[in-house]
Amino acid sequence: MIPEKELIIAPQDYSLLTDLYQLTMSACYVGEGIADKPASFELFVRRLPKNFGYLIAMGLEPALEYLENLSFSEQQIAALQKTGIFANAPAKFWDLLASGRFTGDVYAVPEGTAIFANEPILRIEAPLWQAQLVETYLLNTINYQTLIATKAARIRDIAGKTAKLLEFGTRRAFSPQASLWAARASLAAGFDGTSNVLAALQLGQKPQGTMAHSLVMAFKGLSGSEDEAFKAFHTYFPTATLLIDTYDTVAAAERLSQQEAIEVTGVRLDSGDLVTLSQKVRSLLPKINIFASGDLDEWEIERLQKAGASIDGYGVGTKLVTGTPVNGVYKLVEIDGIPTMKKSSSKVTYPGRKQVFRTISDGLIQQDRLGLATEDMRETEIPLLQLVMKQGKRIDSAETLDNIRQRTRNSVATIPKETRNISNPNLFSIKVSDAIKEAMI
């Protein structure tokens, strides 16, 4: 029905969306005859963002779509040649680009899984030039969607299972596509809906929303009243949530409680002291849903709850979809069977192709052991990284949002309570296997 699916997912024409050096290094690999050497790169974060105790892995689906679609058209190649940058590049480089597709294997942590610092979210095993070339796009999709999913999971964790959580960030998201991806990641990590119509339709969801101050102001400007605005809106949307803070929140609630012309099901408060206002509105309209919005995040929601606010749902926008990023990196860990590591000032990379062996008992993560992919697994351990693409072909079709949402909920529940704290969480320390330590000597 909606043909724009590619706006969320499929990155056709995105093959040139990469840093220049990925292409120049690939040309160098071709010239030196090492472009097809088997290489493994892993994507992980060295440190969690401040106040984050865990991350929710997200963004794999667009990453796989990108890898499946990677190719270079004649026009793209001609445009690269025209820059003059590749004047001394080997001619074989152009043949490789023209015929090249992604033919590697991908191991990844399923979307919705809780992970910690230094645990690979994804590993690419592919000919060196391919594994190099895809770095920029993979980091872009996984860094951003993991950030949004993690924030959404934290907000869900604080707000509680029954609170209605809506994603309202489109106007503040960093580009239209960012708003679509933010909607996907937050719904997959526990939000109930999004106000973004295109995102909702693409994701098979019903878009959500209330009304804006401008409707009330337009009626008032045209010699009408706030109440007439409410009444008019309910004529066409009989169960709509009414925004009651355009002029005087409590006065508006009082008038609504004294009329019978419309049946009020819910109101939204977008400004003022939400604690006091929500309590006053509750006493006037005890049976309706009270919905809050306005620069909310996990800390503000926690503060409102502790202060005794009477709120059934939250619209979260700006602070969900913007802010300090997840700084994932993508590092070469093995070339032609030989483990590699970088040792520059304070930035050490664990060598070799790795696996995360997780032990869960009594419903909680007891240990995450970072080992080599080739190590034997103990009976109690679950491997987090799974083969999701073999020789450039996906193993399974895309997961449903519901699946990912369920996995997120279950995975967050296994994180120790003190690691789930939204401020100064206890950082979960992972165990590095002896085999890795030996490889580092």
Place this chain on the structure above:
Amino acid sequence: MIPEKELIIAPQDYSLLTDLYQLTMSACYVGEGIADKPASFELFVRRLPKNFGYLIAMGLEPALEYLENLSFSEQQIAALQKTGIFANAPAKFWDLLASGRFTGDVYAVPEGTAIFANEPILRIEAPLWQAQLVETYLLNTINYQTLIATKAARIRDIAGKTAKLLEFGTRRAFSPQASLWAARASLAAGFDGTSNVLAALQLGQKPQGTMAHSLVMAFKGLSGSEDEAFKAFHTYFPTATLLIDTYDTVAAAERLSQQEAIEVTGVRLDSGDLVTLSQKVRSLLPKINIFASGDLDEWEIERLQKAGASIDGYGVGTKLVTGTPVNGVYKLVEIDGIPTMKKSSSKVTYPGRKQVFRTISDGLIQQDRLGLATEDMRETEIPLLQLVMKQGKRIDSAETLDNIRQRTRNSVATIPKETRNISNPNLFSIKVSDAIKEAMI
């Protein structure tokens, strides 16, 4: 040559990229017979982001492309109907969507102009339903690009006219489209180039870049050496900047200073104490360009300069393209000729269609007077908002990046020095005209 222009600019298929309530309110306006009332909305920020003394207006070009392309296909309308949300909406609403285009006028501050809080960046004068519907997309494009342009201008201001500034943020940008828009906004506001190949080609620029640690690690893993990696890369890219911090920065610089196999033109330092390292590298390789990267922003660049680092250029990524947003809002200021204002708790909107009258003398802004658009202008005043679209048609074709970059440079130069401070700037206070004050009573 490159057919992907629409990835940066043209928002075809983006007509449904809006908050649901824009559509439900439009349906209500149709039902009440007020959809075609002339309405004016203005886009502005109430407060500048922390530590920002000014904003550089950016994002108008994609906004105008969006307005020119706004339309709803049969498929899109059918998808909306299928949600069930509009079951009670007036039938005429669908006719309006099916035939509707943006037919309004747009007044805007040219891209690259410095502005302050409460000054309109853009005003839409259009039939109410159209002016309402476009809110979400306009805010999205202008909020984000204005943020990036402002950061880029601040970094240019600190780094100085001759420093080479490259945008390296693609891997950390919030979606691929965000990386394209970030490249555009930073180049338009004073950066010299971007590593994003697609963005550079779309913008008619040459993409820029150096090399990554993985190239050195790959050679080392394949029983080669760091020096062999440098030599190989220079075979194909003879003037390439070499990344020398993979293992030991100073040792690498020493070896490069003692060889003649390749002519070194520049090196990049991406980790460690950039002050000391840059000084040591300079003493070993006095004639080359030293390029720095790694979590840089305007504060870090200032710190490096004050500490005596010897650096010729900076690659700026994460902190340029992510972070705290510009929180622009879009408010109804006039309906059917009647000025409107919102008065809810501490969020006052100045009523009426406004103009910013700027007085510049001795090369500096002396006064910004926020007046009504209908007020007389004084002889020394320049009006910042200009008519850029008339009845849905653009007045002029798109500006070149060079034009916008020039305007940014000139405009920043007119801002008082203490308002250009990157920390705790002196907030420039604008004068509100008597006519506006009268309208507020």
